[in-house]
Amino acid sequence: MVVDNAAVNYTIRDGVAVITLNNPPVNGLGLSTRTGIVEGLARANSDAAVTAIVITGAGKAFSGGADITEFNTPKATQEPTLHTVIKEVEKSVKPVVAAIHSVAMGGGLELALGAHYRVAAPGAQIALPEVKLGILPGAGGTQRLPRAIGLEPALNMIVSGAPVPSEKLAKSGLFDAMIEGDLLTEAVAFARKAADKQGPHPLVRNRKIEHANAEGFLQFSRNTVGAMSKNYPAPVKCIDAIAAGVKEGFEKGLAFERDCFVELVQTPESRALRHAFFGERAASKIPDVPSSTPVRDIQKVAVIGAGTMGGGITMNFLNAGVPVTLLETKQEALDRGLATIRKNYEAQVKKGKLTQEKAEARMALISPTLSYDDLKQADLIIEAVFEELGVKEQVFKRLDEVAKQGAILASNTSTLDVDKIAAFTKRPQDVVGLHFFSPANVMKLLEVVRGKDTAKDVLATVMQVAKKIRKTAVVSGVCDGFIGNRMIEQYVRQALYMLEEGALPAQVDRAIEKFGFAMGPFRMSDLAGNDIGWAIRKRRYQEKPDLKYSKIADRLCETGRFGQKTGAGWYDYKAGERNALPSKLVDDMIVAYSKEAGVERRKISDDEIVERLVFALVNEGAKILEEGIASKASDIDMVYLTGYGFPLWRGGPMLYADTVGLYNVARSIRRYAAQPNGDAWEIAQSLADKADNGGTFN
Structure with missing residues (x-):
């Protein structure tokens, strides 16, 4: 007998009802899934031929937790909620066995944990990762897990959100059996035996939390975790919730x-973390490139240039098991690059x-x-040579041959x-920018630059490649x-202008690092090397002679301080x-430069430093959106969260602007535009419009 309810399948096997979650890819607990579980439990309990119930998951997961497609929609809180589902599981007249495989998270x-019994296959990833979204487990996780595996290991799992392999929890009290053979067959057999047991079914909620000094341990944990997570309220709240269950009992703890x-859901930190979570997934979606777009087969990769960037790019592919042909022009440079790659791997071995x-x-x-x-058979060729158009021209003309x-x-x-680089070839449709960030084997960000002729299947392919090498790709x-x-x-x-007007490097850095920037x-x-910025400014002076810069950085570079x-x-x-x-030498040089430029130095507050730096990002980001360079604000935020050290708990520059309020951002920009050096503040039209209309970027 088989009954289907959209995201849940109901079957009977040897007198045991099997409720199978079937909501790919991870059997998220959306409304239809929750409803199907409750209906399945009711059906099984009313069927005299059924002696027990098994809940399991189809495909590659038991369940990954909440259905993220329902976040911020009415379905997320519509009955039956997960609380209601778990209550129905607990009060089932017939024993309920959770058969866990692959993934059981959130x-x-x-x-x-609400089931009467749990059996698991080895290798399943077990976790309560909610803290990574700035929240805590909201359906009894902070209460049941400590009762299942003990206070200390449960607190560690909940506060870190890190997954633990099921075999490491085999003797923890979480599982009633570890199953090496066919999970469902053995789970059904286990359920049949459980049906023969007399008395009430065991409930995790009825277990006691045993710990020699629970109060002392909780206080120690609160102090330690509080010091390590000062910008994130969720970890300490997790401990508070666990402590409530220890002191007040299960129901009050719940x-x-x-x-x-x-x-926690209302905090800006949780909003930022959830924004980053969804933003990373949204970045892989390109509006005019459907998910069904065919991709090219990438089996062999070639990298041109064995320097810092080329070596780091190469390591990404080696780590993913993809062979790389590494090209250099001289044997000495090639040997040096190979030695650096080996040295990096040896350092990882030592650690x-x-x-x-x-x-x-x-x-x-x-x-x-x-x-x-030797590059003739490569499916993907990435050049990482000197950043000069003439050098790129030589490389791409040769590649075209x-x-x-x-x-x-x-x-x-x-x-x-x-587009200019693509024009050096007779196949511009095959050319794309892949801007890795240094060190390329560490940094998560990959900017995928779409030329005017770049083919859609090329874009789809490199986005898939990015996923394979574990990069966050943004187009x-x-x-x-x-x-x-x-x-x-x-x-x-803006940072350079503030030096000219009255600040010093240490104050500017200290203010923005206090705000949360990594550096x-x-x-x-x-x-990075001050000479890199100097080279860009020299190019700007030729290309955009009307664009004004403070010359303080040029003065620094002229002294060789790179x-x-x-x-x-x-x-x-x-x-x-x-x-x-x-x-002192640099500070004196800055003060002397201000005097020479006729600028009367003034005291600049840390608040002004932060506003001018961050709002400069926001304003330019708004222009980038207007021009269609980025397709959505969250893409800009992902670039800054994964590549530039913007504080994660603030969600990126565009979300931060939304949080502050675009009306307030626009007012500040107009105020700075009226000050000396105000010509740098041409407010983006879209920002001004949204500020006037109460709009947001996200």
Whole structure:
């Protein structure tokens, strides 16, 4: 007998009702799934031929938790809620067995905790990851998990949100049996035996939380977690909810958990984390490139250039098991690049992050070469050569001669015109920008630059490749600097103006780092190399002579202070150390420059520093949206969260602007436009319109 209810299948097997969640890809607990479970339980309990019930999941998961497609819709809170479903499971007259495989996370694990018994297959990932969205488990997770596996391990799982393999929890009290054979067959057999047991069915909620010094442990945890998560309220709230259950009992703990959940959902931090969660998924969707677009087969990759970027790009593919042909023009440069890659892998081996065997296997995937002829079979070729259009021209004309038809030709350019690069070939439809961020084997962001002729299947393919090498890919149109570097230029421009007007590098960096940036503009510039920005400004002076810049940074570069690599930049550096030490020489140079420029220096507050830096990003981001360079505001936020160190708990510049209120952002921009150096503040029309109409970017 089989009964289907959209996202749930109901079958009877050997007198046991099997309720199978069937809501791909991870059996999310959406309204139809929740309804189907409740209907299945009622059907089983009213059928005299049924002795027990098994709940399991179809496909690749038991359940991954809430159905994210229903977030922020009425369906998310419509009855039966997950609380109601779990109550129905607990009060079932016939024993309910959760048969767990692959994934049981969030609400999926909470559902299983409501069952009378749990059996699991090895290798299943078990987690309550809600804290990563700035919330806590809202369907009893903070109350049942400590009763199932003990206070300390449960608190660690809930506060970290990290998955734990089922076999590590085999003896924890969470599972009644670990099943090596066919999960469903064994779960049905287990359920039949459970039906023969006398007395009430066991409930996790009735277990006691055993701990020698629960109060002391909870206080210690609160202090430790509070210090580590000062910008995130959810981890400490998780501990508070667990503590309520320990002190007040299950029902009061459950009520307190619910109150905490409702409170946390309203916080800007949770809004930011959920925005990032959905933004990462939305970034992979290109409005005019359907998910059904066929992709090209990428089996072999070639990288041109074995320097810092080329080596890092190569490692991404080696880590994913994809063979790479690495091309250099000179043997010495090739040997140096290979040595650096090996050194990076050896460092991972020493730290225990990689086995020696895996490191050797990855190195074996490299085919080093000095000849373009060895690139003929590559499906994807990525150039990572010097950032100069003439150099790119030589490379792409040569690639056009040797690359096979259908090969994708990609440039790792960070600012240059991809359409001009594509025009160096007779196949512009196959050319795309793949802007990796340094270090390329570490940074998550990949800007995919779409030229005017880039084919849709090329875009679909490189987005799939990005996923394979575990990058967050964001599509950008062609413009100078694309999304990230175009915006950062205005940010740095404001930072330099503030030096001219009265601030010093250490104050600017300290203010924006206190706001939450990983690194301020001057420490960032010293790390990247001040000569890189200098080269860009020199190009700007030729291309856009009307664009005004403070010349302070040029003055610094003229003295050879290029940053950490020269031991001196905006800061001084001791040999072998990276600590940025304020430089009296630089501070004096800045004050002298202001006097020379006829600027009367004034005290600049930290608030002004933060506003001018962040709103410069927002204003340029609005222009990028107006021009269609980015298709949505969340794409801009993903660029800044994954590539530029913008604080995650603030959600990116565009969401932060929404949080502050675009009316307030626009007022500040107009105020700064009336000050000296105000010509840098031409307010984006879309920002002004949204501010006037109460609109938002997201």
